[in-house]
Amino acid sequence: MQELTLKDIYRIIINRIWLIAVLPCVALIGATIVVYFFIQPTYTATTTMYVLNKQNNDANTVNYSDLQSSQLLTADYRELALSKRVLSAVAIELGLSSGNIASEYGIKITSANNTRVIQISATATDPLLASSLANAIGREFSVCVVEIMDVNNVSVVDAAVPPHEPSAPKKMQIIAIATLAGLILAVGIALLIEMLNTTIRSGEDIEKVLEMALLAKIPKVKLS
Numbered sequence: 001m002q003e004l005t006l007k008d009i010y011r012i013i014i015n016r017i018w019l020i021a022v023l024p025c026v027a028l029i030g031a032t033i034v035v036y037f038f039i040q041p042t043y044t045a046t047t048t049m050y051v052l053n054k055q056n057n058d059a060n061t062v063n064y065s066d067l068q069s070s071q072l073l074t075a076d077y078r079e080l081a082l083s084k085r086v087l088s089a090v091a092i093e094l095g096l097s098s099g100n101i102a103s104e105y106g107i108k109i110t111s112a113n114n115t116r117v118i119q120i121s122a123t124a125t126d127p128l129l130a131s132s133l134a135n136a137i138g139r140e141f142s143v144c145v146v147e148i149m150d151v152n153n154v155s156v157v158d159a160a161v162p163p164h165e166p167s168a169p170k171k172m173q174i175i176a177i178a179t180l181a182g183l184i185l186a187v188g189i190a191l192l193i194e195m196l197n198t199t200i201r202s203g204e205d206i207e208k209v210l211e212m213a214l215l216a217k218i219p220k221v222k223l224s
Contacts (some may be wrong), residue, residue, distance in 0.1 A: 004125070004195065008194075009191065012190050012191060012194045013190065016190040016193070019157050019186050019190055019195045019199050020183065020186040020187060020190060022186075023084050023181075023182045023183070023185060023186035023189075024183040024186060025182075026182065027073050027152070027178045027181060027182025027183075027185075028175060028178060028179040028182065029181055029192075030178065031174055031177075031178030031179070032175055034174075035169050035171045035175065036171065039169050041125070041150075041166035041168065041169065042106075042123050042124065042125045042130075042166060042167055042168045043123065043124060043125070043126070043130045043163045043165075043166050043167055044106070044121055044122070044129035044130060044134070044138035044163060044167035044168075045120070045121070045122055045127065045130040045132040045134045045158070045160035045161065045162065045163055046119050046120065046121045046122075046134055046157040046158075046160055047116045047120045047121075047135055047137070047138040047156065047158065047159055047160040048117060048119050048120075048156070048157040049117070049119075049138055049141070049142075049154050049155065049156055049157060050111065050116060050117055050118075050154070050155045050156075051073065051074055051077055051117070051118055051154055051156050059153065067068070074111045074116065074118065077109075077118060077145065077154070078109040078118070080141060080144050080145060080148070081099045081109045081118075081120060081137060081141040081190070082102055082107065082109060083144070085140075085144060086137060086144050087101045087102060087107075087137070089140045090133065090136045090137050090140055091217055093128075093132065093136050094132055094136055095141075096195045101133075103107065105122050105123055105124050105130075105133055106121070106122065106123035107120070107121070107122055107133070108120075108121045108219070109121075113193055117157065117188040120134050120138050120160075121134060122134040122137065122143070122160070123167060123168075127162035127163050129163070130160070130162070130163065131161055131162045131163070132160075133158040135159055135160050136159035138156055138159075140158075142154045144221065156191065159171035
């Protein structure tokens with residue numbers, strides 16, 4: 001198997017330009033058909049909640065210990081929001097199956113570092129269902145916190161609304177990746193075919209393979 005130079009690679013690409021042009025186009029068309037006609041879009045809605053644990057009796061005063069305590073409790077609140085108690089109540093409220101709602105609808109509880117803001121996200125094929133899920137979890141979560149921790153320290157900042165644009169699939173990104181993959185695959189196939197081809201086709205091939213000088217060439221003669 002001979003070593004290919006940049007000149008060889010350029011020649012291979014030119015000789016098999018049809019393959020390098022056709023395969024990416026096939027990948028582009030195939031990816032477009034799949035993402036637009038076979039993959040069902042999903043929508044993600046998010047409810048934003050603010051966590052604050054007031055340790056003093058003055059409702060208008062928030063000290064440093066309140067803020068620090070709220071940050072430490074954020075992890076606890078995340079587990080409570082995903083608890084069976086909360087999700088079962090949400091399933092009953094929305095008439096959903098009491099299975100694993102958290103994984104089925106992509107329920108995520110996130111919080112930014114060093115903040116008391118919690119985001120509850122839900123993903124579904126129906127945008128209205130996604131927003132209803134996020135809001136219902138937020139409501140049941142607030143009730144659960146009050147009953148278990150005996151405090152009222154969760155407030156809704158932004159209620160979830162039905163999203164207008166799907167969160168997945170990212171159609172343009174998938175199509176671009178498929179086209180690029182098709183291009184790379186086409187170049188790879190062209191190089192592989194050339195490297196596996198041991199046919200001697202020119203005087204340069206003889207010199208490379210046999211490492212001998214070429215003494216003469218027989219020209220092609222066109223017969224009239």
